[in-house]
Amino acid sequence: MKVLLVSPNVESLPDPVFPLGLAYITASLEKNRIQYQVLDLCFVQDYEVAIESAITSFQPDIIGLSLRNLDNVSYPHYISYLPFYRKVVQTVRRQSQGLIVIGGSGFSLMPGAVLEYLGADFGIPGEGELSFIRLINDLEGKKGTYGSLRSGTADRPTESIEDLNALPIPDRSGFDNDAYLRRGGMGNIQTKRGCPFTCIYCTYPLIEGGKVRLRNPRFICDEIEGMLGYGIDNLFFVDNTFNYPIDHAQAICKEIISRKLPVKWSCYANPRFVTPELIELMLASGCTGLEFGSDAANETMLVNLGKNFTVKDLRKASAICQKSGISFCHNLLLGGPGETMETVHQTLDAISNMSPTAVICMIGIRVFPETRLSLIATEEGMIGPEEDFLEKVFYLSPAIEDEILPFIEGFSKQNPTWIFPGLNINITVELQKKLRRFGIKGPLWEHMKIGERFRKG
Ligand code: B12
Ligand code: SF4
Numbered sequence: 001m002k003v004l005l006v007s008p009n010v011e012s013l014p015d016p017v018f019p020l021g022l023a024y025i026t027a028s029l030e031k032n033r034i035q036y037q038v039l040d041l042c043f044v045q046d047y048e049v050a051i052e053s054a055i056t057s058f059q060p061d062i063i064g065l066s067l068r069n070l071d072n073v074s075y076p077h078y079i080s081y082l083p084f085y086r087k088v089v090q091t092v093r094r095q096s097q098g099l100i101v102i103g104g105s106g107f108s109l110m111p112g113a114v115l116e117y118l119g120a121d122f123g124i125p126g127e128g129e130l131s132f133i134r135l136i137n138d139l140e141g142k143k144g145t146y147g148s149l150r151s152g153t154a155d156r157p158t159e160s161i162e163d164l165n166a167l168p169i170p171d172r173s174g175f176d177n178d179a180y181l182r183r184g185g186m187g188n189i190q191t192k193r194g195c196p197f198t199c200i201y202c203t204y205p206l207i208e209g210g211k212v213r214l215r216n217p218r219f220i221c222d223e224i225e226g227m228l229g230y231g232i233d234n235l236f237f238v239d240n241t242f243n244y245p246i247d248h249a250q251a252i253c254k255e256i257i258s259r260k261l262p263v264k265w266s267c268y269a270n271p272r273f274v275t276p277e278l279i280e281l282m283l284a285s286g287c288t289g290l291e292f293g294s295d296a297a298n299e300t301m302l303v304n305l306g307k308n309f310t311v312k313d314l315r316k317a318s319a320i321c322q323k324s325g326i327s328f329c330h331n332l333l334l335g336g337p338g339e340t341m342e343t344v345h346q347t348l349d350a351i352s353n354m355s356p357t358a359v360i361c362m363i364g365i366r367v368f369p370e371t372r373l374s375l376i377a378t379e380e381g382m383i384g385p386e387e388d389f390l391e392k393v394f395y396l397s398p399a400i401e402d403e404i405l406p407f408i409e410g411f412s413k414q415n416p417t418w419i420f421p422g423l424n425i426n427i428t429v430e431l432q433k434k435l436r437r438f439g440i441k442g443p444l445w446e447h448m449k450i451g452e453r454f455r456k457g
Contacts (some may be wrong), residue, residue: 075364
């Protein structure tokens with residue numbers, strides 16, 4: 001069996017992101033001695049020509065598509081990537097008799113609906129390393145009788161991989177690592193899978209499951225050494241929460257320090273698990289910035305959103321970061337259940353007083369099936385029982401829907417280090433390209449002060 005793996009993710013904001021999920025899959029194919037090639041559409045000029053040429057030269061039996069994102073989860077400037085993916089599937093069909101298999105985090109959010117929309121053959125929700133190999137082996141045994149197997153997809157991941165340390169290290173060799181570093185400013189790496197918390201809107205437990213599974217810090221650092229071999233010296237830890245469990249985060253920092261790995265890195269963090277000792281270790285191991293998934297800085301809204309920390313935790317974590325000199329950013333989600341203009345003002349004031357390096361603020365929350373938010377939206381009559389979640393479905397509290405956008409337009413003018421992706425404020429492809437051309441690495445929010453100069457020309 002010959003497998004062509006395609007990454008059709010061409011989104012370049014906030015940065016082009018290296019297809020780490022696919023690099024895990026390629027490593028697994030390699031380990032199982034399955035012949036494969038990779039086609040990454042991120043930097044190609046003409047996707048149809050690229051697909052045609054890959055298929056003509058390689059003649060794959062299976063074409064695996066990795067769907068990382070379904071849409072940009074941004075309101076009001078919403079982009080769905082699905083129409084492009086459908087064109088990719090149609091182009092593949094024109095060129096090949098091979099079977100099309102879909103996977104990826106975006107796909108896993110609503111596998112049945114996406115499979116049907118795209119008209120692909122099989123879908124594998126959740127982690128793909130083992131299930132994809134199993135499917136390939138099944139297909140190998142039934143060559144010529146695919147009809148009976150067509151359109152197979154489980155609605156939910158059938159299993160999660162218990163021992164992440166048994167997985168081979170992601171194979172980055174088939175990808176243009178230089179382009180991702182130059183244009184995206186960093187590489188990416190995972191230290192764990194799973195999240196035990198229960199924020200009402202969150203899809204991560206659906207993708208990775210609720211049980212935390214940790215990678216051994218030694219293997220993580222082996223992987224970093226391999227990345228350094230590709231010149232990747234700036235990393236983002238893609239875990240939903242790098243600093244939970246805190247002892248695992250500390251062990252990783254210590255391993256980086258003891259090996260003297262020359263890397264800079266950043267991560268997502270939870271304010272409840274920030275201590276001065278941890279931040280000290282993070283700084284000493286090359287950490288340049290933390291992104292807090294704060295969402296709100298108002299007690300009622302934190303409870304309504306199902307967060308596991310308080311405003312006091314946010315203040316304390318911010319103060320520790322301030323004192324240490326490390327950059328930090330708060331991610332906000334305005335407009336959840338119970339939000340009023342009063343709670344919005346309280347959140348914005350409180351966050352401003354914490355003096356973060358930057359703030360990334362979304363307005364409205366994208367609703368996905370099987371989340372608690374989808375139940376709330378149904379109970380409140382915002383969505384119907386037959387809702388098509390492939391469409392633009394956002395929760396925006398009725399109490400703020402008329403006022404919030406004009407208010408934010410005004411607020412952003414006074415707050416140049418606040419980024420509003422849904423309004424294209426302080427985040428554009430032009431600004432990003434200018435900063436990257438200047439050789440700036442790491443997340444762009446860490447460089448909002450320099451960005452301000454560029455924006456002024
Ligand atoms: C880290 C992260 C970011 C970081 C990335 C930093 C970096 N340099 O890597 C930043 C902040 C930049 C970011 C940005 C965005 N992100 Co983001 N991000 C994530 C996060 C937390 C982890 C992704 C990751 O690397 N996972 C680790 C890899 C190993 O797992 P994986 O890709 O899922 O791959 C596994 C499986 O999916 C499967 N698989 C993958 N491919 C294939 C292919 C086949 C054939 C098979 C069988 C299986 C398979 O097997 C793999 C191994 O087990 C996810 C949430 C999550 N928990 O998944 C969101 C997530 C992917 N992001 C999401 C979105 C929307 C975005 C943005 C569009 C947001 C925005 N408006 O800016 C941008 C897009 C950026 C881009 N250019 O694509 C969504 C996508 C789903 C959706 N709603 O459409 C997610 C799922 C979060 C969410 N809201 O639900 N993101
Ligand atoms: S928002 Fe973060 S902490 Fe909350 S459930 Fe999702 S991944 Fe876990």
